[in-house]
Amino acid sequence: MKRITKIEENKALSVKKKTRVAAYCRVSTASDEQLISLDTQKAHYEDYIKSNVDWDYAGIFYDEGITGTKKECRDGLNSLIDSCEKGLVDLVITKSISRFSRNTTDCLELVRKLIGLKVTVIFEKENINTESMESELMLSILSSLAESESVSISENSKWSIQKRFQNGTYIISYPPYGYENVGGEMIVVPEQAEIVKKIFEYTLAGKSTHAIAKELNDCGVTSKKGGKWTPGAINAIIRNEKFTGDVIFQKTYTDSQFSRHTNDGELNQYLCENHHEPIVSHEIFDKANEVLNQRGREKGNGERTERYQNRYGFSGRIKCGECGGVFKRRIHYKPSGSYIAWCCTQHIEDRNSCSMKYITDDGIKAAFLTMMNKLIFAHQRVLKPLLHSLQGFDDKDRLLQIQEYETKLEKNMEQRQVLTSLMASGLLEPALFSKENNALILEEKHLQEEKKQMINSVSGDRTKIEALETLIKFASGSEMLTEYSDEIFLSYVEGITVLSRKEIVFELKCGLKLKERLVG
Structure with missing residues (x-):
């Protein structure tokens, strides 16, 4: 069976x-x-x-x-x-x-x-x-x-741009403050043009870039992006030849490794005169730039006058809590002897515009020692909890958002490559090419700015964590400090804000802001 x-x-x-x-x-x-x-x-x-x-x-x-x-x-x-x-x-x-x-x-x-x-x-x-x-x-x-993809893309773009440099048809899609792009033309914005003229007038009258920025901010005048004016933004306006109606093309360039450099003669530059309506004359522009050059020479900065030499640990790192000006090192003389002091540059130039008086070099150093010794003593209770808090912050969502920006930027680049190829082969009218290409350039600029903000956000948190880990390592292995050291100060402090002659704030690289009293 x-x-x-x-x-x-x-x-x-x-x-x-x-x-x-x-x-x-x-x-x-x-x-x-x-x-x-x-x-x-x-x-x-x-x-x-x-x-x-x-x-x-x-x-x-x-x-x-x-x-x-x-x-x-x-x-x-x-x-x-x-x-x-x-x-x-x-x-x-x-x-x-x-x-x-x-x-x-x-x-x-x-x-x-x-x-x-x-x-x-x-x-x-x-x-x-x-x-x-x-x-x-x-x-x-x-x-x-x-x-050879990267090289060919770069060469195509450079070919197109070089042709437009040479025949003067290159369109400045994002003009400086005082102008706007209207149909590919740089057109003066009257209200902004008046501010530009004032900036040149103030410079010729002897005002510093710090003082000019403060005056514009106090008057409620905003920059091109709607933010606060800074000394660097004022300097950039005075240095920009576009306000004379001329344009110098190819002031910067990208090398074969795709790194951007200032063009100091490595490549041809193209001066296009009478490119657009001027806001200031060549005479005023030249005089204002000579004023900046002279100030730079007085500070010992050579030709690159926008850069300040930091000969001392505190140089360029102390700012005024009242006006935002940078403090300058000076030697004060008394019958009993001399001492080093730090003074607000705005107060030195105009005591009526800033009332902040000097603070002593010894006072700052003593306050720094007090602050560091507090951290050495209490790093377990103060610094380590902060580190745990920062390390627990999840940046995955921000990284995914950066990825979205990169995808959009790649699509933008591909569209511009197609336009360039069509233009190079004569299949696209120059006017239509300029219109479409400028729209893509503007889109790319906005995407790059948004991506950069997100990257700075992520990078800033990581930098703070690294700085905090370094500070904890120092504090946990150090004896109480008895002598000031520039090396230690520069290792852990980003800057100092002076609130009064009796109180300052140390802004540490890890993000902490610690207030200390000044003695003497």
Whole structure:
């Protein structure tokens, strides 16, 4: 008699096996901004992979601070290959061929190796999935393009810009304060033009950039972006030849490594005279600039007059709590002897505009020693809780937002490349090219500004954490201080705000603001 026994199905085997997915990211320099960009890519891919129910997260592999032209120099990539060889990864996602490798031979070699290990690679930008490829032809072509992609984009853009420099048709999409862009033309804004004229008049009358900025702020006049005026913004206006109606093109340039530099004669510059309506005459412009140059020479700053020499630890780091002016070092003489004092520059120039009197060098140093000794004594109760608070702040959402800005900027760049190519081949009218290109330039500027604000936010928090960790290490291993040291001051203090002759605030690099009394 036949006997049949039912063998139950193995439900565990019927469950669909999830794909183990890893991502590869790379940045070519170790700058703070590039490292934040790397963290942005990592946060994006981690979020992207984990949000797919059919995928298992197999890790993020990355390289930082290298050019990526040779695979032997990339530990992150080699670690990824090692994981694939161990059978831990089924699918690799990377942003583009140029992120994977800029060397055609290496790229094809790596892809062939991964295919041999039954690992699929997805190149997002080029929309290539090696699992569905019929041949390597497309990958080979795109890889060759990636090898010279950055250079060709740069050269196309430079060609277009150089032509417009030479024939005077380059459009300044974001004119300085006093002008606005109307249909590609720089048009004077009357109300702002009056402020520009006043800035030049005040300079010729002997007022400092600090005093001019303060007067404009006190009168409620806002800068081009609607913010407060600063001495640097005043200096930039006085130095800008555009207010004479002329324009010097190519004052800066980008090198082959995509770093921006001031053009000190390395490349041609183009002076376009009578480019637009002037706000001040050449005579006034030249005299105002000579005033700035003379002040710089008096301060010992040479030709680059906007830069101040910091010969002492406190130089440029003490500001007035009343007017915002910077304190200047002076020697006061008395019958009993001399002493060093720090005085508000605004008070020195006009005592009626700022009443803040001097404070002594010895008083500041004594206050600094008191503040540091308090931190050494109480670092466990004051500094460590602050560190835990900062370390607990999650910046993943901000990193994902930076990723969104980068995606939009890439799309913007691609659109500008298409326009440039059409213009270069004569398929696009110059007027239409200028209109569309300027709109994209403005969009790019806004996106870059928003992205930069977000990067500064993330970078600022990380910088504070690093500064706080350094301060805790010093405070926990140091005896009470008995002598002032410029080295210690510069290591931990960002600046000092003088509230009165009896009270100052130390602004530490870690973000703390600590008030101390001045004695004597």
